[in-house]
Amino acid sequence: MTDRHKECRHEQYLGARIRALAMRFACHILLLWLSSLAMYSQAATLMVIVPSPTALTEEFVDELTRERTGDKILVHSLDTEPPNMAVNADVIITMGVASLERQLAKGSSTPVIATYVSQSSLNESALKELPRHARVILANPKPERQLRLAKLLIPRLRTAALLHSSVDTDQLSHWIRAADSNDVKLNIAELAAPEDLARTLVSTLDRSDVLMGLDDRSIFNADNLKTILLTSYTRDRVLIGPSAPFIAAGSLSTTFSSPADMARSVDYLLDNPASDARLEYPRFFSVLSNQQVARSMGFAPPDDAALAAELVRVEDTQ
């Protein structure tokens, strides 16, 4: 118990706002969590709430079933069942921000693990504060991992460009801390108006070795992608992130969590609820790279499995 109390005092990365809240309640909540989860360590009922069944949700549920062989796993789809249907489960696992919102709107105190929620979708959602019984495993890549990945690919990396639009100071401060701890200088530029994209990008890229993709949908979206990628490419810079779908479009590489990674991360959280963080990044992840872009830019072809293994090794030693 003393170890866990120590962990309570250990400051983890968190959004400033949420961190303050969490610091206040973390220790109390943790006790609640532990008592509730302890009951299910034998066999528990896990309810996965999905907005609608898709290949991705099915894959996630399959993987979760594989991980939790002793548990009973139910799936509840919002589009086929009444939203206020009574849910009788020990832990609710939501997929996507809508499922989370629906679940929280019920006022139930059943522990919730939210997946497939990105920091930006959380900020844009109606959820101002997360209740004590909710945990979020973020879907957007962890800044530390992204920066370490960038350093593995570009050993001489010293400075990284960070372009942001909104006033998402939580995410930004997280990036700043991640850059500090990785000895990377960040060139941060705020995009004041959408039409300034290319200009802002160029002036920032010219001082940077790489462009880091942020979980910021007002910048990293399908409309802007061409400008971002072609501009970086013209200036011999690569984009890292912001998420797996960008890789096929022309981003060099990113960490991401596959459904299997996400299921394993949920599994790990269920078994090891030690962290005091309300928001955390998936413990398990993969690396995805664009081989053609790498070749064209004169990189050695990235070995995604080896890169992921190296990132895990670094995290384990820290």
Place this chain on the structure above:
Amino acid sequence: MLGVALSLPAFAMDDIVLQPLELPSVLSATRLKQSPAEIPGSMTVIDRELIRASGARDVPEILRLVPGMMVGYLLGHRSNVNYHGTNTTEARRMQVLVDGRSVYRPGLATVDWTDIPLAVEDIERIEVFRGPNTAAYGANALMGVINIISTPPELRQGTQVRITQGNRGVNDLYASHGFSLQNSVARLSLFAKEDTGFDFDDDGKDYRDSRRLNAFNLLGETTLSANQSLQWQLGAKEGSNQLENDYTVMAEPSDLSFRFDREMAEHEPNSDTTARDYFAQLHWKNDLSPTNRLEVKAYAQHMERLAQWRACDSPIVFSPLLRELAELGNVYPRRLNYILRNRSGAWGDPAFYSDYLVRYDGLPPDKLPLVDALVAEHQAARDGQPACWDLNENLRETRYEVEVQNTLQLSNSLRTVLGGSLRYDEARSDTFFDGRVDNQIGQLFANFEYRPHDRWLLHAGAMAEEDRLSGFSFSPRLAAHYFLRPTHSLRAVYSEAVRSPDMYENNANWTYTANNLSGPVSGSDKYYALARGPGDLEQERMRSRELGYNGYFSNLALSVDIKVFYDEISNMISQPLQIVNFVPNNDSFSRFQGAETQLDWKMSRRDRVRLTYAYIDFVATNRLDQRLTARNSGSAAWLREWPAGFESSLIYYGADMLNERRFERLDGRVAKRFGSGTNNLELALTWQYRLDDEGLTWPENLYENRSHYYVSAELDF
């Protein structure tokens, strides 16, 4: 359901994370450039950072950073850039493209670097393909290709103003503004350039080679749809390039007691050229799929070089006797020039010249009276006025080209580029061509890139070209790469290339029409000299063999390229373009062998070191091709960023015998930037210091001072 949806407004935007995100493939296989280790030849890329660091005001100075590039000056505003060598005063054997448009002049087979409507400030990078590349670029890419690429307008939004002032009359202005309109982005640049060229010649005489120019360039890109874009560009340049009297006088003044000699001595016209260039081009790109790209490029270009002045000479230049003598041999009028000015104190003696002409120049003895008659005719006219007339060397060249190109990634291991083009060239000049000459060229090209294995990459390419004036040609290229590591390759390249004779070489019809003729000329007003192209010249042929290594050490951020080469040019046309003694043929031959290396090392975040070196051994059968090549040449550059917005660069350029004289120069540049982001001011000082005391390229190209410096202030907002 409705109530719930309203109470949970985020539902609608749910879950970009959960939905498969549909993103266009931007950096698709067909858009990506080849990595340096995969290029079928040797390539030097001068990026923006280097261009800026060089402080250069003109492209040729930037090209000194390319190993094996021989940069020389005929006049302050007439630079000649040749790869490896051949003729010093002309640059006929390299293709030069600006955003895909050939600025190689069809009429006189040269590149007027100063007259291209392009500001150095607008260049994103210069890619120099070192070696023949007819397989991809067609005839005239005989020894290399220089590809100048403008910064995309999207990257040039905002306003930039730059003023440069320095010694040697440097006075440059540049202003650009980037803007967007609906689905288009564009950049407009206006610029003006001035300098005084060389200060004096080797006789201490003032050098007339100043230049002044004004130009604009508008570059835009319109997004037509998600997969289609149209790049459009137009520009114009107007300027004046000074030149002393370009007319070669038959009877130079030698004795001021004669009226003819006095008036000739006082007659000092100039042949200043008004140079105007115009162009418009379109480049349509259509990504049919991420693996299939179709491009169409079209442009129109017009160049005018207008020079008119009043020429004076002895009335004998209109004498039928002189024409008869000239027809016997081009050498005889030159000898007559010796005789009339009593060259070396011996040529004035009839006994000497009669003997020399017959014995050494092969003049039939029965034609000697022609010479004597002409000498007498000139002597008789020497108490009177010279013959004077209006002369022009106007030349107007027009070019239209359309090119279609399809890039297809057939599989992960096979990529093809196929295409064709049609080109129309026209040169109009009463003086040079007695009217107009035109030409049509059709091309078909195919390039295959096949990767059978991780360690092997094979290229095969060829160009088939039909040129109405010089016939059909086929230029193949084969290359193989072996990858030691993914970014380290060994290459072997064999290529064949051609150069078509230019219109002047093959179709010249150069004589002067005597407009407003005055003076004691009776009878004919037909000028004696006529330079006529033979019309049956063949293409020059190059065979090139190259072995190379290209590697990038990512841990060190070091890239290295080394090549050894063995190039032979046969069927070479080496004769200079001139009105007298113009007998072009395909009889010359050159061979170049040697090694070149370039090394680019980003030593630290703040330091970049770049070295180039070329060793060239050559054989050339024509005397004129034996001067230019430096055996050892190279450059060393150190670029550094300092704290507080300072940056510096130090570049050494050296060549042991560039056009038979040493060339060594140290260039320094210091710049300080104020402000940050998109609003800033930059002040820069560029200082070039010659380490040797030779004339630049030629002995008469002299400056008062070894130092050339200029300061610039640039405002971005």
